[in-house]
Amino acid sequence: MANHPHIEETIEETYAGFRARLDAEDKAGCVMFALSVLQSAVLDIPTFYERIVAPAAREQRCTMRQRALCIWEEHVRTSILRTVIECCYPELTKVRRLNGDPRTKGSALIVCPPEEYHELGARMVTDLFTLCGFEVTFVGANTPQQDILTAVTVVHPVLVGISITSPYNLIAARRTIQQLIALRTDTGGTFRIVAGGQALKNDTCRATSWGVDLLAQSYDDIRRISEETPWPSR
Numbered sequence: 001m002a003n004h005p006h007i008e009e010t011i012e013e014t015y016a017g018f019r020a021r022l023d024a025e026d027k028a029g030c031v032m033f034a035l036s037v038l039q040s041a042v043l044d045i046p047t048f049y050e051r052i053v054a055p056a057a058r059e060q061r062c063t064m065r066q067r068a069l070c071i072w073e074e075h076v077r078t079s080i081l082r083t084v085i086e087c088c089y090p091e092l093t094k095v096r097r098l099n100g101d102p103r104t105k106g107s108a109l110i111v112c113p114p115e116e117y118h119e120l121g122a123r124m125v126t127d128l129f130t131l132c133g134f135e136v137t138f139v140g141a142n143t144p145q146q147d148i149l150t151a152v153t154v155v156h157p158v159l160v161g162i163s164i165t166s167p168y169n170l171i172a173a174r175r176t177i178q179q180l181i182a183l184r185t186d187t188g189g190t191f192r193i194v195a196g197g198q199a200l201k202n203d204t205c206r207a208t209s210w211g212v213d214l215l216a217q218s219y220d221d222i223r224r225i226s227e228e229t230p231w232p233s234r
């Protein structure tokens, strides 16, 4: 999709169309627009998520004067975007079926550390890992550390993805990762720990010092991880 000759113009037009509906808080319009883009193969799911939905989420601006008004509007917009992503799920399963490889790379868990309320990035990468052949469980925002560890012992994932958006949550994220590493050592587990999200950006130094196996942000990173790492295909 990225090599299509007019891709940048198509993205620009699609973004304008989507933004107009989102700015009008037209939930039905956003969903129908998204489905028509995917069903007519104007853009594929990773491009739609990364170039349309994510920027639409990030470009929510409010001045301090508007702040009281803004927060609830941010919630409304995020909720519309969340609905759009959920409505893309049937398209996602279609793409996976069409890919034709019934093998799975194993289970994956996507979590946000305690107090991390930003969940759109985590929800989005859940679908991107699914496209790459994992069976993914989205645990979601603000998950207590102990519950993350319990989920790992129940699901037996080959990969645990941690999404950190707010820099305030870096300490909780580091603690969670330390606990995951301890659990892995104690149980002889082999799951890989993948960290991502705006709070880390491309800070591989920090990620490495925490003992994270892989730092990833984009669909390209996720695809590379899924292709380069020897996952136990079943």
Ligand code: B12
Pocket: 049, 050, 053, 054, 055, 057, 058, 059, 060, 071, 074, 075, 078, 115, 116, 117, 118, 119, 120, 121, 122, 124, 125, 161, 162, 163, 164, 165, 166, 167, 168, 194, 195, 196, 197, 198, 216, 217, 218, 222
């Ligand atoms: C929506 C939003 C909220 C919503 C979240 C609702 C929800 N259900 O998710 C609410 C209102 C709850 C919120 C609260 C707060 N927010 Co806020 N929020 C945002 C906003 C506008 C959009 C975030 C978003 O959804 N982005 C879209 C996603 C899809 O993109 P992404 O997060 O970058 O994720 C991509 C990649 O990073 C990657 N990725 C993400 N995770 C992972 C994980 C793995 C494993 C991998 C491989 C990849 C990966 O994939 C994604 C797709 O490309 C941003 C603005 C911005 N510039 O992002 C501020 C922003 C993140 N928030 C911010 C702040 C400060 C806060 C608050 C502290 C505000 C406050 N004073 O209360 C609280 C903190 C709450 C908390 N404890 O977590 C700041 C953080 C910056 C900073 N340096 O501090 C931002 C940047 C706004 C700003 N410019 O100041 N927020």
